[in-house]
Amino acid sequence: MKQESASKVKLLDTAIDMIWASSYGSVSVDDICAKAGVNKGSFYYFFKSKSDLAVAAFERHWDLKRSLMDRIFSAQLPPLERLEAYMNVIVEDQKARFRAVGKMPGCPFCSLGSELSTQDEKIRAKVENILSRQSKYIESLVRDLAAEGLIESSNHKELAEELFSYLGGVLMQAKIENSVKHVERLPHGVRRMLGLKEPAPAAAV
Amino acid sequence: MKQESASKVKLLDTAIDMIWASSYGSVSVDDICAKAGVNKGSFYYFFKSKSDLAVAAFERHWDLKRSLMDRIFSAQLPPLERLEAYMNVIVEDQKARFRAVGKMPGCPFCSLGSELSTQDEKIRAKVENILSRQSKYIESLVRDLAAEGLIESSNHKELAEELFSYLGGVLMQAKIENSVKHVERLPHGVRRMLGLKEPAPAAAV
DNA sequence: ATAGTAGTTGACTGGTTGGTATAGTGCAAG
DNA sequence: CTTGCACTATACCAACCAGTCAACTACTAT
Numbered sequence: 003m004k005q006e007s008a009s010k011v012k013l014l015d016t017a018i019d020m021i022w023a024s025s026y027g028s029v030s031v032d033d034i035c036a037k038a039g040v041n042k043g044s045f046y047y048f049f050k051s052k053s054d055l056a057v058a059a060f061e062r063h064w065d066l067k068r069s070l071m072d073r074i075f076s077a078q079l080p081p082l083e084r085l086e087a088y089m090n091v092i093v094e095d096q097k098a099r100f101r102a103v104g105k106m107p108g109c110p111f112c113s114l115g116s117e118l119s120t121q122d123e124k125i126r127a128k129v130e131n132i133l134s135r136q137s138k139y140i141e142s143l144v145r146d147l148a149a150e151g152l153i154e155s156s157n158h159k160e161l162a163e164e165l166f167s168y169l170g171g172v173l174m175q176a177k178i179e180n181s182v183k184h185v186e187r188l189p190h191g192v193r194r195m196l197g198l199k200e201p202a203p204a205a206a207v
Numbered sequence: 208m209k210q211e212s213a214s215k216v217k218l219l220d221t222a223i224d225m226i227w228a229s230s231y232g233s234v235s236v237d238d239i240c241a242k243a244g245v246n247k248g249s250f251y252y253f254f255k256s257k258s259d260l261a262v263a264a265f266e267r268h269w270d271l272k273r274s275l276m277d278r279i280f281s282a283q284l285p286p287l288e289r290l291e292a293y294m295n296v297i298v299e300d301q302k303a304r305f306r307a308v309g310k311m312p313g314c315p316f317c318s319l320g321s322e323l324s325t326q327d328e329k330i331r332a333k334v335e336n337i338l339s340r341q342s343k344y345i346e347s348l349v350r351d352l353a354a355e356g357l358i359e360s361s362n363h364k365e366l367a368e369e370l371f372s373y374l375g376g377v378l379m380q381a382k383i384e385n386s387v388k389h390v391e392r393l394p395h396g397v398r399r400m401l402g403l404k405e406p407a408p409a410a411a412v
Numbered sequence: 413a414t415a416g417t418a419g420t421t422g423a424c425t426g427g428t429t430g431g432t433a434t435a436g437t438g439c440a441a442g
Numbered sequence: 443c444t445t446g447c448a449c450t451a452t453a454c455c456a457a458c459c460a461g462t463c464a465a466c467t468a469c470t471a472t
Contacts, residue, residue, distance in 0.1 A: 027232025115383035171376025178320035
C-alpha cells in the first residue's frame with residue numbers, strides 16, 4: 003500500500019475541480035499545474051497524458067465518494083430513508099456548489115462523458131464504468147423497496163435504469179439552465195416515478 | 208427575406224455536423240472551414256467568432272427541425288399517435304446516426320449545453336432557449352393526453368418537465384455508453400412515466 | 413464606364429497547446 | 443561517502459489555435 007506523493011494527489015484533486023467547474027477541453031495542463039502549484043515536468047512524470055490524468059482523477063473522485071455512498075445506502079437503514087438521504091445529498095451538494103461558484107455543476111461524470119465519449123475511448127470507458135457502479139446502488143434500493151412492498155415493480159433493474167437516466171437528465175438540465183429549480187423538483191419526480199406518496203412535511207415551522 | 212450565401216449555409220451545416228459528432232472544444236475553426244470548403248477569411252466575414260458560429264448553427268439546426276416537430280405534434284393527430292411518432296423519430300434518428308458513424312450522437316443541444324454552459328453565456332442561453340421551445344411540444348402533448356383522459360396528471364407542466372429530463376438523460380447515457388440499448392428502452396420508460404399501457408404489438412409478422 | 417456592395421482569398425500574427433528533454437535536488441539505503 | 447531512485451525544475455518544441463488583414467473578384471445599380 004504505497005502512498006501517493008502529495009504533488010500527484012494535488013494534481014488529481016485540482017484536475018477534478020477545474021474540469022468539473024468548466025470542461026475538459028477548456029482546462030489546459032498548464033492551468034492545472036499552475037493551480038496545483040506543481041511543475042509541468044512533475045505532471046508528465048506522474049501521468050503520461052492529459053487524458054490519463056483525467057481518467058485517474060475521476061477514478062479518485064469516485065473512490066472518495068464511495069464511502070459516502072456506502073453509508074447512505076447501508077442495508078441497515080430502511081430503504082425509504084436511504085432514498086431520502088440519497089436525494090438529499092444530491093440536492094444539497096448541487097446547491098452548495100452553486101452557492102460557492104454561482105454555477106450549477108451538474109454531474110461531473112456525465113459532463114465529462116458527454117463531452118468526450120466520442121473522442122477518447124479510455125475516458126468514455128471509465129465514465130461508463132463509474133456510472134454503472136453508481137447505478138448499482140439504485141438498483142439495490144429499488145429491489146429493497148419492492149421487497150418491502152413499498153413500490154410495485156415487475157422489473158427492478160429496468161426501473162432503476164429509468165430512475166438513473168432521469169437523475170442524469172435533471173442534473174444536466176440544471177447545469178444548462180444554471181438554475182437550482184430543476185434539482186429542487188428532483189425528489190418529487192423520483193417519488194412519482196416510483197409511485198411513492200409524498201412524505202409528510204418536516205416538523206411544523 | 209434575403210437569402211443566405213451558400214458558403215454561410217455550408218459553414219453552418221458543417222459546424223453542426225462536426226460539433227455534434229465530437230464536441231465544440233475539439234473542432235477548430237480551421238477544421239470546419241476545411242470540411243466546408245470555405246476559406247477562413249470568409250468564416251470571419253460571416254461570423255465574428257467561433258462561439259457566434261455555434262449559436263447560429265444550432266439556431267439553424269433547430270429551425271430545420273421545427274417543421275418536422277410541427278408535423279409530428281400536429282393537433283390533427285390523436286395525442287397517442289403524436290407520442291408514438293415522436294418517440295419513433297428519436298429512436299430511429301439515433302439509430303441511423305449510429306449506423307452511419309458508429310457512435311451514438313445523443314442530443315446535440317444537450318451536449319453543447321453541457322460542455323459550455325459554464326463558460327459561454329451566449330451559447331448557454333441559446334441552448335436553454337431551444338430546449339425550452341422543444342419542451343413546449345411535450346407540454347401540449349401531456350395536456351392533450353390528460354384532456355382525453357388517457358393519463359392522470361395533476362400538474363401537466365411538471366410532468367412534461369420530468370419527461371423531458373428523462374429523455375435528455377437517456378440520450379446522454381446512450382452517448383456515454385455508445386449503445387442503442389438505452390434509446391431502445393426509451394418508449395417503454397416514457398409510457399411508464401405517463402402511466403400508459405404498452406401498445407399492442409404491430410401486425411403479426 | 414463607374415462606383416458600390418457582397419463575398420472571397422490566403423498569408424499572417426501572437427499566443428497557447430500538449431508534450432519532451434535534460435539537468436538537478438533531496439533523501440534513504442548500502 | 444556514494445550510489446540510486448523518486449521527484450522537481452525549467453527551458454524548449456512543433457503544431458495548432460482563434461482571429462486579422464488587405465488585396466482581390468464578381469455582380470449590380472446608376
